[in-house]
Amino acid sequence: MNKLAAKAASALCTLGLSVALATSVYAAVDRDAIIDRIQPHGNICVAGDETCGLGAPAPSASAGASARTGEEVYNRFCAACHASGILESPKFGSGQMSARAAEKGLDGLLATSISGIGAMPPKGTCNDCSDEELEATIQFMIDAE
Structure with missing residues (x-):
C-alpha cells in the first residue's frame, strides 16, 4: 500500500x-x-396506608387551607352555568334559587349539590369544596335574589 x-x-x-x-x-x-x-413527580398516598409516607396519614384535600366564602366558590366554580342559567340551572339573581330552597329546603339543596343533578356533576366543578363551602355558596346564591 x-x-x-x-x-x-x-x-x-x-x-x-x-x-x-x-x-x-x-x-x-x-x-x-x-x-x-x-x-415520577411524586407518590400517591391513600389515607390509612401505613406503607406510604413513613406511616404519616395522607393530608386531606383542604388541609391547612382556609374555607372559601360562598361568593368565592360561586365566582370560581358556579358562575359558568348559573350566571346564564344554561342547561336548566337556576339562574343567579332570578329568584329560582329561592323557589328551590322553599321547595327542598337548604339541606335538600345541599344534598343535591353534593350528589349532582341533571347536567351538574357532583359538587358542580368544585371537587375539593367542603360541605360547609357548598352550603355557604348556596346561601350566597339565595341571598343574592
Whole structure:
C-alpha cells in the first residue's frame, strides 16, 4: 500500500472511530435524559396506608387551607352555568334559587349539590369544596335574589 492510501485509510478509521464514540456518548446522554424525563413527580398516598409516607396519614384535600366564602366558590366554580342559567340551572339573581330552597329546603339543596343533578356533576366543578363551602355558596346564591 502506498503512503497516500495508508494515510487515507488511517484518516477514515479515525473519522469512523470519532463518529462511533460521539454517537455512543450522545446515545448515553439521550438515554439519561429520557430516564430523567420519565421519573415520577411524586407518590400517591391513600389515607390509612401505613406503607406510604413513613406511616404519616395522607393530608386531606383542604388541609391547612382556609374555607372559601360562598361568593368565592360561586365566582370560581358556579358562575359558568348559573350566571346564564344554561342547561336548566337556576339562574343567579332570578329568584329560582329561592323557589328551590322553599321547595327542598337548604339541606335538600345541599344534598343535591353534593350528589349532582341533571347536567351538574357532583359538587358542580368544585371537587375539593367542603360541605360547609357548598352550603355557604348556596346561601350566597339565595341571598343574592
